[in-house]
Amino acid sequence: MSEMDKKAMYKLTYGLFVCTAVLGEKKNGCIINTAIQVASDPNLISIAINKSNYTHDMVKESKKCNISVLSTEAPFELFKHFGFQSGRNVDKFANYKKYSVASNGIPYILEGTNAYFSLEVVQMVDLGSHTLFICKPTGMEVLRNKQSCTYEYYQENIKPKPEAVGVTIEGETVWKCRICGYTYVGEELPDDFICPICKHPKDDFEKIVK
Known part of the structure; x- marks a missing residue:
């Protein structure tokens, strides 16, 4: 009989990313830990976003987003800014200036990141608490040669x-x-x-x- 030790979930490896979206005049972003290449021909990337995040609704409606890959240089304040408050209640870009705008009109983060991808949603899968967005890249760029931040690195070295x-x-x-x-x-x-x-x-x- 197999055991259900839920701590085993912590042994899975994850990267950390800021997913940004634009809907009308609203710019927003949230922290996600699932963004992976799932096919090479055609090149497809999947991202999963919690339905409770306002960014989720924006991506679902606009069918596009950017993901900024967080590096080991990302400060804790960046995680707090995009992960510990809701875009439904605050404008996360009102006083935040450390970003640029990609050709798709969506911001990508310049602080503590090493690359970004512009994505167009081609398929959506309802996973219950999350929606899985299957996306094709429409643009991508390496920003700096720094190691990507894993979830484990965040827990051990960034989070107080x-x-x-x-x-x-x-x-x-x-x-x-x-x-x-x-x-x-x-x-x-x-x-x-x-x-x-x-x-x-x-x-x-x-x-x-x-």
């Missing part, structure tokens, strides 16, 4: 180490998201709980003990 938390003054238990550091106070974490910041489920939370 969690502070010791434990329990509140009132003695309540604290749960911390392993992905973004969001904390939830309560003895038990609801089974259907979704992190309001990075959208990860209960399995990515750990009980913090002093």
Whole structure:
């Protein structure tokens, strides 16, 4: 009988990317960890975006986007800016200037990146929590010769180490998201709980003990 040790999921390797889109006058972007070449003839790239992200809706409607490949030089503030807030509530490009615009009219990120791809959606697959977009590249460019940032590198070298938390003054238990550091106070974490910041489920939370 096989075991279901969900920690095995952390052994899968991922890159990290900023997916950007434009819809009307709105520019937006979010952090994704799935962008891979799935075919060479024709050349196709797949990306998966959580449906709770506003960027998801923009890509679904516009049928195009850019992905900027994050490098090991990417600062934590870049992850916070594009990953820890929603484009439904803020304009992520209002005061952000470290980008250029590709020929498809969509921004790509210049800070902490080593390449970008302009993509046109040719197929969409509903995966439940995410949509898988199969895309053909319409443009691509190497920006600098720096190593790409893996999810493991982000966890070990970029994301700040969690502070010791434990329990509140009132003695309540604290749960911390392993992905973004969001904390939830309560003895038990609801089974259907979704992190309001990075959208990860209960399995990515750990009980913090002093």
